[in-house]
Amino acid sequence: MSIEVNGKEVDWIENETVKDLLKRMRYTFPLVVVKINDNVVPRKNFSEVKIPDDSKVAVIHMISGG
Amino acid sequence: MDKAKSERIKEKLSKSSVGIAGLGGLGSNAAVALARTGIGRLVLVDFDTVEKSNLGRQYYFLEHIGKTKVDSLKQIISKINPQVEIVAHNKRLEKGSMEKPFKDVDVVIEALDNAETKTVFIEEILSKLPEKPVIAASGVAGYGHSDRITTKRLGKLHMCYDGNAKSSDDDVLMAPRVAVMANWEANIALEIILGEDK
Numbered sequence: 001m002s003i004e005v006n007g008k009e010v011d012w013i014e015n016e017t018v019k020d021l022l023k024r025m026r027y028t029f030p031l032v033v034v035k036i037n038d039n040v041v042p043r044k045n046f047s048e049v050k051i052p053d054d055s056k057v058a059v060i061h062m063i064s065g066g
Numbered sequence: 067m068d069k070a071k072s073e074r075i076k077e078k079l080s081k082s083s084v085g086i087a088g089l090g091g092l093g094s095n096a097a098v099a100l101a102r103t104g105i106g107r108l109v110l111v112d113f114d115t116v117e118k119s120n121l122g123r124q125y126y127f128l129e130h131i132g133k134t135k136v137d138s139l140k141q142i143i144s145k146i147n148p149q150v151e152i153v154a155h156n157k158r159l160e161k162g163s164m165e166k167p168f169k170d171v172d173v174v175i176e177a178l179d180n181a182e183t184k185t186v187f188i189e190e191i192l193s194k195l196p197e198k199p200v201i202a203a204s205g206v207a208g209y210g211h212s213d214r215i216t217t218k219r220l221g222k223l224h225m226c227y228d229g230n231a232k233s234s235d236d237d238v239l240m241a242p243r244v245a246v247m248a249n250w251e252a253n254i255a256l257e258i259i260l261g262e263d264k
Contacts, residue, residue, distance in 0.1 A: 006229065029233075030185040032204075033220050040220060060218060060225065062188075065206040065234030065244075066092045066179035 005057045012053045018046040021057065033060045075260060076104055080149070082259045083107035085171035087159060087187055089114070089135040091239060092203055093177030094125035095248030100255065101143040107151040108143070110136050111167050113158035123241040161186055165194040173255045176202035177248070181233065192222060199224065199258045205231030206247045209240045215247065217254060224258070226250040 001012045005025055016024070018034055018041055034041045035058040041049050051057065084100055086093045089112035097108055116130040116138055130138035136154035143150055155167050159178075164187050168174045174191055178184050184202060191200050205215070205228030218225040226247050231237070257263070 030181045032185055032188060032202075032223075032225075035220075060220070060227065061204065061229065062181040062184040062202075063205045063207070063229075063231055063233050064179060064181040064184075065231075065237075065239055066088055066090050066177055066184070066203065 001053060003051060003053065003055050003057060006059055012051070016051050018049050018051065021051055022046070022059070025059070027059055027061065029061045029063065032062055034058070035060070078260055079104045079256075080106045082173075083109065083171040084173050084175060084255050084259075085109035085111070085168040086175045086177055087111050087164070087168070088177035088179065089124075089139055090120070090177065090179055091123040091241070091244035092206065092248045092251065093175070094135070094139055095245045096175055096177060096252040096255075097139055097143065098125050098146065099249050099252040101147045101150045103252075103256065104147065105150060107153065107171070109153045109155070109167055109171050110139060111155040111157065111159060112136055113156060123239055123244045159183075159187065161190075164190040168198070169195065172199075173258050174198055174200045175251050175255060176200060177251070179234065188223060196222070198222065201226065201251045201254045201258075203227075203247045203251055205229060206244050207232055207234040207237035207239055209238070209243050212243070212246055215250065217250070224254050226254065 002009050003012045037055050086097050112135040114135050116126045126138050134156050136156045140152045140154050188202050199222050201224045203226040214228045218227045
């Protein structure tokens with residue numbers, strides 16, 4: 001009962017949405033893309049899409065500097 | 067040198083265009099790299115003037131301090147490759163119309179500094195110009211760790227990315243790493259325009 005988030009193993013929580021997971025991971029930076037098992041989740045669906053058990057989540061974010 | 071390949075590339079690049087949003091460490095270095103390849107047209111957008119502190123990583127000279135970045139870069143590129151057509155916009159990109167200067171280019175390079183602005187820019191280009199390839203960079207601050215940089219592709223978005231880098235607000239910005247990322251972006255632009263180098 002675990003998922004992988006950006007290479008880190010964390011507990012899987014039933015009914016946790018993308019939005020909840022980002023909050024739990026303290027990913028507060030401006031986001032660009034969230035992928036679950038290589039599928040891009042549209043931002044407008046962050047509060048609806050639930051994270052399946054055993055999934056791989058990639059959070060790609062923008063960091064200041066240029 | 068492969069002469070036939072060289073001629074084919076030269077021909078293709080001379081008819082191609084790249085738009086660059088932001089002319090700091092990323093944008094100024096990417097623009098110069100592309101000018102040297104013989105790109106036909108560059109659309110350059112920045113509202114800023116050159117400051118002394120910029121010379122630590124941006125492609126400007128002491129003589130440019132106080133001048134606009136677009137004019138300074140235009141002058142620099144004209145001394146490298148006067149064949150490149152430069153379309154310069156000395157203005158700030160405003161939310162809601164960020165895609166405007168880039169409607170007619172083949173590829174857009176995001177070279178802005180602030181994370182929020184970067185995000186808004188990428189989202190506007192991807193939503194308003196859905197066919198346009200966009201190249202962005204995230205994680206340019208610090209030094210070393212070149213091996214952590216990867217290219218991430220998500221549909222039309224190509225990201226030059228180091229997710230473990232710190233924000234420039236909490237770190238230093240230094241020429242080598244910024245230039246690696248800038249040239250990485252320019253290199254992706256070539257790949258998009260010319261196709262994969264097989």
